[in-house]
């Protein structure tokens with residue numbers, strides 16, 4: 001894959017610093033291989049929520065702590081992690097994880113979004129270093145960013161919308177991580193997709209696909225890579241009761 005040498009060229013200029021969007025982060029073949037691994041993971045790996053199911057690798061967090069310190073499986077490491085670590089933030093600078101506690105992501109959340117499925121607006125909280133790398137597979141989807149009001153309530157309309165295409169990477173950091181909420185609407189079709197309403201429009205791979213301003217969703221899988229600050233010292237010594245296969 002041809003990746004940018006630094007993130008500067010992929011910065012989403014319409015957003016507060018710093019967010020980045022790389023449309024062709026994975027090839028179609030790499031996308032297919034990862035999707036196949038997600039789909040064939042042991043059943044016990046999936047946690048079913050009311051409307052959505054998810055996998056956590058290498059394990060869930062308990063009290064903001066990663067209980068299982070085993071490394072990520074190969075198919076989640078390669079090619080994603082090595083690519084993340086190979087791109088500098090700006091020319092001559094270090095990569096995104098250079099100042100994170102483990103110098104690399106140590107946790108991946110896999111969310112599945114069939115049409116009509118979303119995720120409520122939320123902040124990611126204190127468990128993670130404030131760099132979030134989201135790889136999208138299978139379908140495009142709009143991620144909404146919301147300001148919280150003085151009284152803690154959420155503005156009803158999103159302040160910004162980011163269109164995440166399949167095989168893309170979205171990186172959010174800093175103020176965007178801590179000050180804004182993000183969510184996905186539980187709808188079957190994203191509408192009002194225009195250069196005026198989509199913050200990363202100029203960085204999209206295929207803006208012509210959205211000429212009519214709409215996108216009917218297929219099932220989208222997202223991989224969210226983060227560095228969990230606290231990792232249990234018990235690590236690999238945990239009994240099978242606490243481990244997922």
Ligand SMILES: O=C(O)CCC(=O)C(=O)O
Pocket residue numbers: 109111119124134143182183222224
């Ligand atoms: O699937 C996504 O793009 C968002 C996932 C998310 O909000 C999260 O992992 O906190």
